[in-house]
Amino acid sequence: MQNRYACAPEHVKTMDTTELRERFLIEDLFQPGEVSLVYSHQDRIIVGGAVPTDGPLTLPVPAELRATNFCDRRELGIVNVGADADVTVDGTTYTIQNKGCLYVGRGAGAITFAAPGRFYLFSAPAHTSYPTVLVQPGEGDQRHLGEAATSNVRTLNRYIHPDGIRSAQISMGVTQLAEGSMWNTMPAHTHDRRMEAYLYFDVADDARVVHLMGQPEETRHLIVGNEQAVISPSWSIHSGVGTRAYTFVWAMAGENQDFDDMDHRTITQLR
Numbered sequence: 001m002q003n004r005y006a007c008a009p010e011h012v013k014t015m016d017t018t019e020l021r022e023r024f025l026i027e028d029l030f031q032p033g034e035v036s037l038v039y040s041h042q043d044r045i046i047v048g049g050a051v052p053t054d055g056p057l058t059l060p061v062p063a064e065l066r067a068t069n070f071c072d073r074r075e076l077g078i079v080n081v082g083a084d085a086d087v088t089v090d091g092t093t094y095t096i097q098n099k100g101c102l103y104v105g106r107g108a109g110a111i112t113f114a115a116p117g118r119f120y121l122f123s124a125p126a127h128t129s130y131p132t133v134l135v136q137p138g139e140g141d142q143r144h145l146g147e148a149a150t151s152n153v154r155t156l157n158r159y160i161h162p163d164g165i166r167s168a169q170i171s172m173g174v175t176q177l178a179e180g181s182m183w184n185t186m187p188a189h190t191h192d193r194r195m196e197a198y199l200y201f202d203v204a205d206d207a208r209v210v211h212l213m214g215q216p217e218e219t220r221h222l223i224v225g226n227e228q229a230v231i232s233p234s235w236s237i238h239s240g241v242g243t244r245a246y247t248f249v250w251a252m253a254g255e256n257q258d259f260d261d262m263d264h265r266t267i268t269q270l271r
Protein backbone atom coordinates (compact mmCIF):
# COMPACT_ATOMS: atom_id res chain seq x y z
CA MET A 1 0.00 0.00 0.00
CA GLN A 2 1.31 3.41 -0.93
CA ASN A 3 1.46 6.02 1.86
CA ARG A 4 0.75 9.71 1.34
CA TYR A 5 1.07 12.27 4.11
CA ALA A 6 -1.16 15.32 4.33
CA CYS A 7 0.14 18.68 3.05
CA ALA A 8 -0.44 22.18 4.41
CA PRO A 9 -1.66 24.88 2.00
CA GLU A 10 1.54 26.90 2.58
CA HIS A 11 3.52 23.94 1.24
CA VAL A 12 1.27 23.38 -1.77
CA LYS A 13 1.89 26.97 -2.95
CA THR A 14 5.55 26.07 -3.53
CA MET A 15 5.01 22.85 -5.55
CA ASP A 16 5.84 22.34 -9.19
CA THR A 17 3.80 20.12 -11.49
CA THR A 18 5.69 16.93 -10.61
CA GLU A 19 5.33 17.34 -6.87
CA LEU A 20 1.65 18.32 -7.10
CA ARG A 21 0.98 15.18 -9.12
CA GLU A 22 3.00 12.94 -6.77
CA ARG A 23 1.09 14.19 -3.75
CA PHE A 24 -2.47 14.65 -5.00
CA LEU A 25 -2.96 12.61 -8.19
CA ILE A 26 -3.14 8.80 -8.32
CA GLU A 27 -2.41 7.73 -11.88
CA ASP A 28 -2.03 3.96 -11.53
CA LEU A 29 -4.94 2.81 -9.38
CA PHE A 30 -6.31 0.33 -11.94
CA GLN A 31 -3.75 -2.39 -12.66
CA PRO A 32 -4.89 -5.62 -14.39
CA GLY A 33 -4.93 -8.55 -11.97
CA GLU A 34 -4.24 -6.38 -8.91
CA VAL A 35 -5.77 -4.55 -5.99
CA SER A 36 -3.95 -1.21 -5.60
CA LEU A 37 -4.33 0.81 -2.40
CA VAL A 38 -3.22 4.30 -1.39
CA TYR A 39 -3.36 5.39 2.26
CA SER A 40 -3.87 9.13 2.66
CA HIS A 41 -3.35 10.83 5.99
CA GLN A 42 -6.14 13.25 4.99
CA ASP A 43 -8.73 11.84 7.40
CA ARG A 44 -6.95 8.43 7.12
CA ILE A 45 -8.88 7.44 4.05
CA ILE A 46 -7.79 4.70 1.67
CA VAL A 47 -8.54 4.81 -2.04
CA GLY A 48 -8.10 1.75 -4.19
CA GLY A 49 -8.70 0.04 -7.48
CA ALA A 50 -9.41 -3.67 -8.03
CA VAL A 51 -9.18 -5.13 -11.54
CA PRO A 52 -9.77 -8.90 -11.50
CA THR A 53 -8.70 -10.68 -14.70
CA ASP A 54 -7.94 -14.43 -14.53
CA GLY A 55 -9.69 -15.14 -11.24
CA PRO A 56 -11.30 -13.33 -8.31
CA LEU A 57 -9.10 -10.96 -6.29
CA THR A 58 -9.17 -10.79 -2.50
CA LEU A 59 -8.89 -7.42 -0.79
CA PRO A 60 -5.56 -7.60 1.04
CA VAL A 61 -5.13 -6.49 4.64
CA PRO A 62 -2.09 -4.22 4.50
CA ALA A 63 0.32 -4.55 7.42
CA GLU A 64 -0.04 -0.80 8.03
CA LEU A 65 -3.60 -1.41 9.28
CA ARG A 66 -2.47 -3.76 12.06
CA ALA A 67 -5.73 -5.62 11.53
CA THR A 68 -6.92 -9.16 10.81
CA ASN A 69 -9.57 -8.05 8.34
CA PHE A 70 -9.56 -4.88 6.26
CA CYS A 71 -12.86 -3.77 7.85
CA ASP A 72 -11.95 -4.53 11.48
CA ARG A 73 -12.02 -0.79 12.24
CA ARG A 74 -13.05 0.56 8.82
CA GLU A 75 -15.95 0.89 6.44
CA LEU A 76 -15.67 0.67 2.66
CA GLY A 77 -17.56 2.10 -0.31
CA ILE A 78 -17.17 0.32 -3.66
CA VAL A 79 -18.28 1.71 -7.05
CA ASN A 80 -18.02 -0.48 -10.14
CA VAL A 81 -16.72 1.60 -13.07
CA GLY A 82 -16.51 -1.50 -15.31
CA ALA A 83 -19.03 -4.06 -16.55
CA ASP A 84 -21.57 -5.60 -14.15
CA ALA A 85 -19.71 -7.96 -11.81
CA ASP A 86 -19.75 -9.67 -8.42
CA VAL A 87 -18.30 -8.70 -5.08
CA THR A 88 -18.47 -11.26 -2.28
CA VAL A 89 -18.50 -10.12 1.36
CA ASP A 90 -18.39 -12.82 4.06
CA GLY A 91 -19.77 -15.39 1.62
CA THR A 92 -22.66 -13.24 0.32
CA THR A 93 -22.39 -12.25 -3.34
CA TYR A 94 -23.61 -8.88 -4.65
CA THR A 95 -23.73 -8.10 -8.38
CA ILE A 96 -22.80 -4.44 -8.78
CA GLN A 97 -23.92 -2.92 -12.06
CA ASN A 98 -21.80 -0.34 -13.86
CA LYS A 99 -21.95 2.86 -11.74
CA GLY A 100 -23.63 0.97 -8.86
CA CYS A 101 -22.34 1.09 -5.29
CA LEU A 102 -21.83 -1.43 -2.50
CA TYR A 103 -21.31 -0.23 1.06
CA VAL A 104 -19.44 -2.63 3.36
CA GLY A 105 -19.78 -1.97 7.08
CA ARG A 106 -17.25 -2.29 9.87
CA GLY A 107 -16.73 -5.87 10.99
CA ALA A 108 -16.97 -7.53 7.56
CA GLY A 109 -14.58 -10.41 6.85
CA ALA A 110 -13.19 -11.53 3.50
CA ILE A 111 -14.02 -9.36 0.46
CA THR A 112 -13.43 -10.63 -3.08
CA PHE A 113 -13.83 -9.02 -6.49
CA ALA A 114 -14.73 -10.86 -9.70
CA ALA A 115 -14.19 -10.09 -13.39
CA PRO A 116 -15.25 -8.25 -15.48
CA GLY A 117 -15.62 -5.53 -12.84
CA ARG A 118 -13.34 -2.53 -12.36
CA PHE A 119 -13.90 -1.58 -8.74
CA TYR A 120 -13.08 1.77 -7.16
CA LEU A 121 -12.64 1.65 -3.38
CA PHE A 122 -12.93 4.41 -0.76
CA SER A 123 -12.50 3.49 2.90
CA ALA A 124 -12.45 5.43 6.16
CA PRO A 125 -12.14 4.57 9.86
CA ALA A 126 -15.56 3.75 11.37
CA HIS A 127 -16.62 4.14 15.02
CA THR A 128 -19.59 1.80 14.58
CA SER A 129 -21.03 -0.82 12.29
CA TYR A 130 -23.75 -0.34 9.64
CA PRO A 131 -25.22 -3.06 7.40
CA THR A 132 -23.64 -3.94 4.07
CA VAL A 133 -26.00 -2.57 1.38
CA LEU A 134 -26.05 -2.60 -2.43
CA VAL A 135 -27.50 0.29 -4.43
CA GLN A 136 -27.74 0.10 -8.20
CA PRO A 137 -27.47 3.08 -10.58
CA GLY A 138 -30.64 5.16 -10.56
CA GLU A 139 -31.66 3.90 -7.10
CA GLY A 140 -29.85 6.65 -5.19
CA ASP A 141 -31.03 10.15 -4.50
CA GLN A 142 -30.66 12.03 -7.80
CA ARG A 143 -30.09 15.74 -8.34
CA HIS A 144 -30.27 17.29 -11.79
CA LEU A 145 -27.83 20.19 -11.82
CA GLY A 146 -26.41 22.81 -14.16
CA GLU A 147 -27.36 24.44 -17.44
CA ALA A 148 -26.31 24.20 -21.06
CA ALA A 149 -25.32 27.89 -21.01
CA THR A 150 -22.64 27.15 -18.40
CA SER A 151 -21.70 23.77 -19.90
CA ASN A 152 -22.40 21.88 -16.68
CA VAL A 153 -25.58 19.84 -17.15
CA ARG A 154 -25.07 16.81 -14.92
CA THR A 155 -26.80 14.22 -12.77
CA LEU A 156 -25.52 13.75 -9.24
CA ASN A 157 -26.37 10.38 -7.63
CA ARG A 158 -25.97 10.25 -3.87
CA TYR A 159 -25.53 6.66 -2.66
CA ILE A 160 -23.95 6.71 0.80
CA HIS A 161 -25.48 9.53 2.89
CA PRO A 162 -27.63 9.95 6.03
CA ASP A 163 -30.95 9.47 4.14
CA GLY A 164 -29.60 6.68 1.89
CA ILE A 165 -27.07 3.97 2.72
CA ARG A 166 -26.06 4.74 6.29
CA SER A 167 -22.38 4.91 7.23
CA ALA A 168 -20.15 6.05 10.06
CA GLN A 169 -18.46 8.83 8.06
CA ILE A 170 -18.32 8.09 4.34
CA SER A 171 -20.45 10.08 1.87
CA MET A 172 -20.23 8.75 -1.68
CA GLY A 173 -21.88 9.08 -5.07
CA VAL A 174 -21.44 9.38 -8.81
CA THR A 175 -21.84 12.50 -10.96
CA GLN A 176 -22.32 12.07 -14.72
CA LEU A 177 -21.98 14.95 -17.15
CA ALA A 178 -24.34 15.22 -20.10
CA GLU A 179 -22.91 15.10 -23.62
CA GLY A 180 -21.59 18.58 -24.42
CA SER A 181 -21.15 19.57 -20.78
CA MET A 182 -17.66 19.89 -19.34
CA TRP A 183 -17.69 21.60 -15.94
CA ASN A 184 -18.25 20.09 -12.51
CA THR A 185 -18.55 22.01 -9.26
CA MET A 186 -18.17 25.50 -10.73
CA PRO A 187 -18.87 27.77 -8.81
CA ALA A 188 -16.45 25.88 -6.54
CA HIS A 189 -16.57 25.23 -2.82
CA THR A 190 -14.53 23.93 0.06
CA HIS A 191 -15.77 22.11 3.19
CA ASP A 192 -13.30 22.39 6.04
CA ARG A 193 -15.25 19.64 7.82
CA ARG A 194 -14.53 17.01 5.17
CA MET A 195 -11.83 15.90 2.77
CA GLU A 196 -12.93 14.60 -0.62
CA ALA A 197 -11.53 12.29 -3.28
CA TYR A 198 -12.53 12.26 -6.94
CA LEU A 199 -12.13 9.36 -9.35
CA TYR A 200 -12.60 10.51 -12.94
CA PHE A 201 -13.79 7.77 -15.31
CA ASP A 202 -15.46 7.34 -18.69
CA VAL A 203 -12.85 9.87 -19.87
CA ALA A 204 -12.12 9.25 -23.56
CA ASP A 205 -8.56 8.07 -24.34
CA ASP A 206 -7.73 11.30 -26.16
CA ALA A 207 -9.46 13.53 -23.59
CA ARG A 208 -8.31 15.00 -20.27
CA VAL A 209 -9.92 16.70 -17.30
CA VAL A 210 -8.30 19.87 -15.95
CA HIS A 211 -8.89 19.46 -12.21
CA LEU A 212 -8.70 22.67 -10.18
CA MET A 213 -7.33 22.42 -6.63
CA GLY A 214 -5.78 24.64 -3.96
CA GLN A 215 -7.09 27.41 -1.77
CA PRO A 216 -9.68 29.46 -3.68
CA GLU A 217 -7.33 32.46 -3.81
CA GLU A 218 -4.27 30.33 -4.75
CA THR A 219 -5.41 27.70 -7.23
CA ARG A 220 -3.38 25.02 -8.97
CA HIS A 221 -4.40 22.45 -11.56
CA LEU A 222 -3.83 18.79 -12.35
CA ILE A 223 -4.29 17.32 -15.84
CA VAL A 224 -6.16 14.05 -15.23
CA GLY A 225 -6.72 11.03 -17.47
CA ASN A 226 -9.21 8.17 -17.35
CA GLU A 227 -9.54 6.22 -14.07
CA GLN A 228 -7.20 8.54 -12.20
CA ALA A 229 -8.02 9.80 -8.70
CA VAL A 230 -7.40 13.10 -6.95
CA ILE A 231 -7.08 13.59 -3.17
CA SER A 232 -8.66 16.88 -2.15
CA PRO A 233 -7.81 18.28 1.31
CA SER A 234 -10.61 19.97 3.23
CA TRP A 235 -9.20 23.45 2.46
CA SER A 236 -8.96 22.84 -1.30
CA ILE A 237 -11.47 23.51 -4.02
CA HIS A 238 -12.22 20.51 -6.25
CA SER A 239 -13.66 21.34 -9.61
CA GLY A 240 -12.90 20.18 -13.09
CA VAL A 241 -13.36 20.98 -16.74
CA GLY A 242 -13.00 18.23 -19.30
CA THR A 243 -12.10 18.53 -22.93
CA ARG A 244 -15.38 16.62 -23.26
CA ALA A 245 -17.97 14.99 -20.96
CA TYR A 246 -16.89 12.46 -18.30
CA THR A 247 -18.17 10.89 -15.08
CA PHE A 248 -16.66 10.86 -11.61
CA VAL A 249 -17.03 9.17 -8.24
CA TRP A 250 -16.87 11.62 -5.35
CA ALA A 251 -16.40 10.47 -1.77
CA MET A 252 -15.93 12.36 1.46
CA ALA A 253 -14.97 11.66 5.07
CA GLY A 254 -14.48 13.80 8.14
CA GLU A 255 -16.37 15.78 10.73
CA ASN A 256 -19.92 15.58 9.37
CA GLN A 257 -22.02 14.05 6.59
CA ASP A 258 -24.06 17.14 5.75
CA PHE A 259 -23.74 17.21 1.95
CA ASP A 260 -24.98 20.81 1.69
CA ASP A 261 -22.58 22.08 4.35
CA MET A 262 -20.21 23.75 1.87
CA ASP A 263 -18.24 26.98 1.96
CA HIS A 264 -19.26 28.36 -1.43
CA ARG A 265 -17.01 30.62 -3.48
CA THR A 266 -18.11 32.81 -6.34
CA ILE A 267 -16.36 32.43 -9.67
CA THR A 268 -14.98 35.96 -9.42
CA GLN A 269 -13.31 35.18 -6.05
CA LEU A 270 -10.98 32.58 -7.56
CA ARG A 271 -7.35 33.42 -8.19
Ligand SMILES: O=C[C@H](O)[C@@H](O)CC(=O)C(=O)O
Nearest residue numbers: 154156175184185196238250
Ligand atom coordinates in the same frame (compact mmCIF):
# COMPACT_ATOMS: atom_id res chain seq x y z
O1 LIG B 1 -19.13 18.14 -1.89
C1 LIG B 1 -19.67 17.65 -2.93
C2 LIG B 1 -18.80 17.27 -4.05
O2 LIG B 1 -17.84 18.24 -4.32
C3 LIG B 1 -19.47 16.72 -5.30
O3 LIG B 1 -20.61 16.00 -4.97
C4 LIG B 1 -19.82 17.79 -6.32
C5 LIG B 1 -20.41 17.21 -7.56
O4 LIG B 1 -20.49 16.04 -7.75
C6 LIG B 1 -20.92 18.15 -8.58
O5 LIG B 1 -21.11 19.34 -8.27
O6 LIG B 1 -21.11 17.70 -9.70
Ligand SMILES: [Zn+2]
Nearest residue numbers: 189191196238
Ligand atom coordinates in the same frame (compact mmCIF):
# COMPACT_ATOMS: atom_id res chain seq x y z
ZN1 LIG C 1 -17.10 19.03 -2.28
